[in-house]
Amino acid sequence: MMTSANAELIRVLADPLRLRIVSLLAHETLCTTHLVAETGARQTNLSNHLRVLREAGVVETEPCGRFTYYKLRPAALESLGAMFGELAATARTTIETDRKRAC
Amino acid sequence: MMTSANAELIRVLADPLRLRIVSLLAHETLCTTHLVAETGARQTNLSNHLRVLREAGVVETEPCGRFTYYKLRPAALESLGAMFGELAATARTTIETDRKRAC
DNA sequence: CAATGGCATCAGTGAAAACTGATGTGAAAG
DNA sequence: CTTTCACATCAGTTTTCACTGATGCCATTG
Numbered sequence: 001m002m003t004s005a006n007a008e009l010i011r012v013l014a015d016p017l018r019l020r021i022v023s024l025l026a027h028e029t030l031c032t033t034h035l036v037a038e039t040g041a042r043q044t045n046l047s048n049h050l051r052v053l054r055e056a057g058v059v060e061t062e063p064c065g066r067f068t069y070y071k072l073r074p075a076a077l078e079s080l081g082a083m084f085g086e087l088a089a090t091a092r093t094t095i096e097t098d099r100k101r102a103c
Numbered sequence: 104m105m106t107s108a109n110a111e112l113i114r115v116l117a118d119p120l121r122l123r124i125v126s127l128l129a130h131e132t133l134c135t136t137h138l139v140a141e142t143g144a145r146q147t148n149l150s151n152h153l154r155v156l157r158e159a160g161v162v163e164t165e166p167c168g169r170f171t172y173y174k175l176r177p178a179a180l181e182s183l184g185a186m187f188g189e190l191a192a193t194a195r196t197t198i199e200t201d202r203k204r205a206c
Numbered sequence: 207c208a209a210t211g212g213c214a215t216c217a218g219t220g221a222a223a224a225c226t227g228a229t230g231t232g233a234a235a236g
Numbered sequence: 237c238t239t240t241c242a243c244a245t246c247a248g249t250t251t252t253c254a255c256t257g258a259t260g261c262c263a264t265t266g
């Protein structure tokens with residue numbers, strides 16, 4: 001469905017660096033140091049982006065000593081995937097039935 | 104898959120007004136006048152957003168006299184839906200197998 | 207207890223981009 | 237032919253937001 005929560009998710013994932021983070025975390029749970037090494041971005045910058053991702057419910061943290069692991073919450077991504085799939089399906093039937101408003 | 108084309112699609116759909124346009128067009132093919140009435144946005148503003156959507160391959164135009172119909176291209180949305188679905192699936196197995204990098 | 211390392215917070219800066227008003231174009235209506 | 241309407245283009249303004257440096261906190265290490 002097309003919820004305001006999903007709209008916020010899209011906004012959050014629109015940033016290239018955040019999308020890269022998500023892509024990395026999908027394959028492997030990592031901590032900030034790893035993400036710094038993988039992306040080449042500065043620690044402060046990454047920390048700010050991870051904050052945004054956490055507040056949006058895309059990732060969750062798991063403290064481990066003085067490290068902090070970041071792992072994805074698949075539900076958020078699944079919600080987005082379903083939404084775009086539904087939109088595509090609706091659009092297909094709209095086009096196949098040539099449903100248009102008169103002007 | 105996680106392509107640069109999909110990254111561009113996400114960026115384009117991150118704007119609230121553009122997402123609203125896409126949501127409207129999914130159910131019904133419309134022209135600019137209708138979208139002005141539905142969204143309350145100014146004609147110039149909508150025209151600029153529709154330009155972005157067209158250049159990104161999200162919509163296509165169909166001239167009709169002095170009107171211009173806008174219709175969705177479902178392939179773009181399906182590509183996004185598949186990408187997020189795959190990311191979610193990958194993230195699920197990563198979490199289930201507790202795959203994490205040592206630090 | 208000091209020193210170090212991992213990470214978060216904050217305020218400031220710069221760049222990207224959304225929005226607007228003015229204007230142009232082409233098609234239909236009169 | 238003139239007017240009107242739908243829409244596009246463009247330049248200017250404003251706003252949003254990514255990025256940075258400075259700083260502080262907490263946990264480990266020596």
